[in-house]
Amino acid sequence: MASAADGTSATAAPRAADWPNPAYAWYVVALLVVAYAFAVVDRIAIGLLVGPMKADLGISDTEMGLLQGFAFAVFYTFFGFPMGVLVDRWKRARLLALGVAFWSSATVACGLAKSYAGLFAARVGVGAGESTVTPASSSLIADLFPPEKRSKAYGVFMVGGSIGTGMAYLLGSTAISLAQEVRAAFPSLLGAFRDWQIVFIVIGLPGLLLSLLILLTVREPERRDRSGSGDGRTSPRQVWLHMKANGMAYAALMLGTVLNVMVVNAQLAWFPSLFTRVHGWSAAEIGTALGLIGFPCGTFSALSAGVVMSRLAKRGRVDGPILVVMLQAVVWGVFGTLKCLTPNTDVALLSHVMTSLFAIWSVTAALNGLNQITPNEMRGQVIAVYTLLTGLVGVTFGPLVVGVLSDHVFTGATGLQPSLAAMYFFGGFLGVALLLLGRRAYGDAVDRARAWATAA
Numbered sequence: 001m002a003s004a005a006d007g008t009s010a011t012a013a014p015r016a017a018d019w020p021n022p023a024y025a026w027y028v029v030a031l032l033v034v035a036y037a038f039a040v041v042d043r044i045a046i047g048l049l050v051g052p053m054k055a056d057l058g059i060s061d062t063e064m065g066l067l068q069g070f071a072f073a074v075f076y077t078f079f080g081f082p083m084g085v086l087v088d089r090w091k092r093a094r095l096l097a098l099g100v101a102f103w104s105s106a107t108v109a110c111g112l113a114k115s116y117a118g119l120f121a122a123r124v125g126v127g128a129g130e131s132t133v134t135p136a137s138s139s140l141i142a143d144l145f146p147p148e149k150r151s152k153a154y155g156v157f158m159v160g161g162s163i164g165t166g167m168a169y170l171l172g173s174t175a176i177s178l179a180q181e182v183r184a185a186f187p188s189l190l191g192a193f194r195d196w197q198i199v200f201i202v203i204g205l206p207g208l209l210l211s212l213l214i215l216l217t218v219r220e221p222e223r224r225d226r227s228g229s230g231d232g233r234t235s236p237r238q239v240w241l242h243m244k245a246n247g248m249a250y251a252a253l254m255l256g257t258v259l260n261v262m263v264v265n266a267q268l269a270w271f272p273s274l275f276t277r278v279h280g281w282s283a284a285e286i287g288t289a290l291g292l293i294g295f296p297c298g299t300f301s302a303l304s305a306g307v308v309m310s311r312l313a314k315r316g317r318v319d320g321p322i323l324v325v326m327l328q329a330v331v332w333g334v335f336g337t338l339k340c341l342t343p344n345t346d347v348a349l350l351s352h353v354m355t356s357l358f359a360i361w362s363v364t365a366a367l368n369g370l371n372q373i374t375p376n377e378m379r380g381q382v383i384a385v386y387t388l389l390t391g392l393v394g395v396t397f398g399p400l401v402v403g404v405l406s407d408h409v410f411t412g413a414t415g416l417q418p419s420l421a422a423m424y425f426f427g428g429f430l431g432v433a434l435l436l437l438g439r440r441a442y443g444d445a446v447d448r449a450r451a452w453a454t455a456a
Helices: 022-057 061-078 080-089 092-112 116-130 133-144 147-185 195-204 206-217 236-245 247-278 283-314 320-341 345-357 361-372 376-408 416-454
Strands: none
Touching: 022 061, 022 092, 022 116, 022 133, 022 147, 022 195, 022 206, 022 247, 022 283, 061 116, 061 247, 061 376, 080 092, 080 133, 080 376, 092 116, 092 133, 092 195, 092 206, 133 147, 133 361, 133 376, 147 283, 147 361, 195 206, 236 247, 236 376, 247 283, 247 320, 247 345, 247 361, 247 376, 247 416, 283 320, 283 345, 283 361, 320 345, 320 361, 320 416, 361 376, 361 416, 376 416
């Protein structure tokens, strides 16, 4: 096996003293949590604004689905792999800082847009910038913590998703309620802007400050867990050959997670509208309710996923990530379908609590599981492939399919109920089937990864 830059064996397990200071490592994770939270806010706040945006721009549910899914996902998807290559070869902290600045600026541009085409282009920019956050953050965490502590670090990182979801709903509903006051406070700047435009401007600006903080305070950590590929600069062909050799393991974990992501993004795009159309709630009311539910439940989801995977690993279960993704798929398939079809508002909200308790299990497990079977010098590119699939399938088709079903299959005022329920049911249980098929292959891939990681 190749040697590391400091002359030690590239596959030898580093001593505790070789790893970054734990306080500093957790500080970096805290910044990554905030970056991820801002990414989620900028991505999903649009779900609260469907009604006023449709009225102002004169667009259909299908066009709104394209705006929420495809417009964001097209560059999020196709920039993902080039960003993964940069993660494997360039300074990850600097790349992340630039990405945060870019997507935050694009979010502000959403608020400045005056047409559907302009808004579509700005959403493309949001996706392009956010393509940096998962590959860069995932790779950084793997080099900040020893293997036995990574699952908890990934769990804490994924808390950013629940924080972001809660912030998106709470900030969005607050901004909607206070838009007139905000406009009155800055009449020369915001006097001509609609309420939904002000929301985008308000949520986009803080990311620019975060970008500067990351750039000034995060140092690039030493790269570890190399497989011995010379200087560590792997080509896409080498990554493809590695993934092909472990094909079923990667396919099960990635596609099982992608189906969960598809269901989650369908919910983010349409569940607020379902409550507005079916249960008669206003956007501000449902935004507040979902924010109050999403933050504590989502935080529990992210942290508990890491704890569960750690305990499964201590018991010798190498297929822990697969099991965690599978449990989320089952819960969302059952309770997601229920919360859409029930006519009772309380049952719908209680079922939403159940799904929220498991909302981040799959993505937490995917990051931990993919890094577990991937050499360091390939991690950025492998995570980028995963990001490509989540963008192309999950983020794009989740909102779009529901919009198409609502427009053309389940028409009428309550058509969102069966449209979204179908996504929950079929997405959830198809994911379970794929994960069951790949569980043994994933365990074999873990054994092979351990073999090259400990070989002399």
